[in-house]
Amino acid sequence: MTTRTTASFEIKYHQYLDADGKATQELPAFAKDMDKMRSLYRDMALLRAFDAKAYALQRTGKMGTFPASLGQEAIGIGYGDAMTEKDVLVPYYRSTGALLKHGVSMKEILLYWGGNEDGSDYAVAKEDFPICVPIANQIIHCAGVAKAMQMRGEKRAAATEIGEGGTSEGDFYEGINVAGIWNLGCVFMVNNNQWAISVPTEIQTACETYAQKAIAAGIEGVQVDGNDIIAVKQMAEYAFEKARNGGGPTLIEAITYRLCDHTTADDASRYDDPAVKEEAWKNEPMVRLRKYLEANNAWTDADEDSMKAEIAAEVDAAVKEYEAHPKPGAELMFDHLYAELPEMTKPQREAALALQAKGAK
């Protein structure tokens, strides 16, 4: 039988720094700006310190369930750094890095995980979505936001993030598919951290890559070393510029390893191989960036010490603000349900307030 090839694809993998912090190819201009690279290193260090504090708060009963980003800091910090304040972030539960970069405060993030909706009433990032917990819904929201921007002729982008497991959801494909058809200004980040809670990537897909899922939506899909912040930022900047200027969506698969539990409610030692994890620690994103900075005479032990002290003080100050934030009153169950509370529901509000007045907590 004679055939002809009607379509074919290839997926490109991008890396600039290897695990030893050595350049694997000519670096982009921003990577030679040591002030910039120091500040990205600091951003990652802040995220790691924040995560550790959040874990401690949960363990001591001062906060609810929390998903850390340990080992994955280069992703959120990298694409978050490529965003401008005009872009819109549609975060999922492990987007702490991008949220912080986009102006959401540590206090707000703690409030959210501490069970208070005030945490999603962002003071700065007014158009950003609250954290999406149902898997993959956010992919479609990102397309909807980008559609609104496109209809208004705005040069802005919408960005979202999802775990590799989330790409198995229908909403993932439905979202990237419509973004492709309508050429929407979306940046889809896939945090491939090898684990969907306890399910490893080998039993999540038969695809060789997650990036190639983009091909089925007719959009560009690329892989980056998710532990290399230069690669993440470089590719994200390309994708955001493209998105803002009518070039359509991009899917970026950032390959990393979840060095932490899925959340504070999980125990990864039940399924993760310690030998594999030990190996993964050698690839984590902060060590290689520090080596790169040191090799360029841009970082010293003294810098590390003073940075850590500064960060600890910042995180502690945020925790104090979080702890000082008043508990919401029962009226807040009702007051933002609709623009106006239905007549039928008003007696329930009164009843809840009466119980609160009698001391219900």
Place this chain on the structure above:
Amino acid sequence: MAAITLIEAVNAALAYELEHDQDVVLFGEDVGKNGGVFRATDGLQKKYGEDRVIDSPLAESMIAGLAVGMAAQGLKPVAEMQFMGFIFPAVDQIFGQAARMRHRTRGRLTMPMVIRAPFGGGIHAPEHHSESTEALFAHIPGLKVVIPSNPSRAYGLMLAAIRDPDPVIFLEPKRVYRIVKHEVEDNGEEYPLEACFVDREGSDITLISWGAMMHETNIAAEKLAAEGIDAEVIDVATVSPIDMDTILESVRKTGRVCIVQEAPKSGAVGSEIAAEIAEHAIMSLLAPIGRVSGYDTVMPYYKLEKQYMPTVDRILDEARKIMEYK
């Protein structure tokens, strides 16, 4: 002013809002060039352009999720589910996102969106095309569920739904899409949501219904009148949140209640109305509350749908039984 059908009234209201509010955008499967499988959006793409009346890919969760994204940006999306029976993939986005967004952001992001869906039985449709599942949506805080019963209400309530700052599930009783014509003035005047309509005043019994069943309920009221029974007829129209004041006022007057719904009997909008009446007006009741409904069964294929759905005779039987109670 022209006499138009319910579906023409839906079309007229959509056109009015497209004309007068640049933030309104329509999308869904086949809504553009084809004008919708029932023609609810007929001619709108031609008039308002492909940018505002958009044929979407075939994916219901995506349709609802896009509306969430667009509404968060301040647009007023009106999305069509081609049939209520296909809405279930979109429930994740409607319940989990649209209904909650205002609450979870303390009012920062709001959802001025409408999801339209034709629903209900009686047109000999294939499987999955005939169910009445309004109670599923009525159960979810943060949503409004609106069901027009005639052309003028379809026009006025659709305008209100689009202008409402919160997500509205707008269910169109397709059996009565073309059953009657009303003189409807295309003047942009909306009808209130969360308000019942009293179709007929009466003093002996209150008949309560909504959607397509208003047709049978009003016929039953006329027949009861011929028997000397003076029925008050209430069209609930917004089945969540319900205007209980109008219903309770009527019940206190008549003391007898018959609720008519096409949906299965249990866990339904009618159940909620009965419970509210029991809570707030039980001492006014002269007889137990009666219900005429679909059965608690799977909606049958069309060979049996007439036997499934409430009829004028079933309403009359129940109403007479309630009247005879002493």
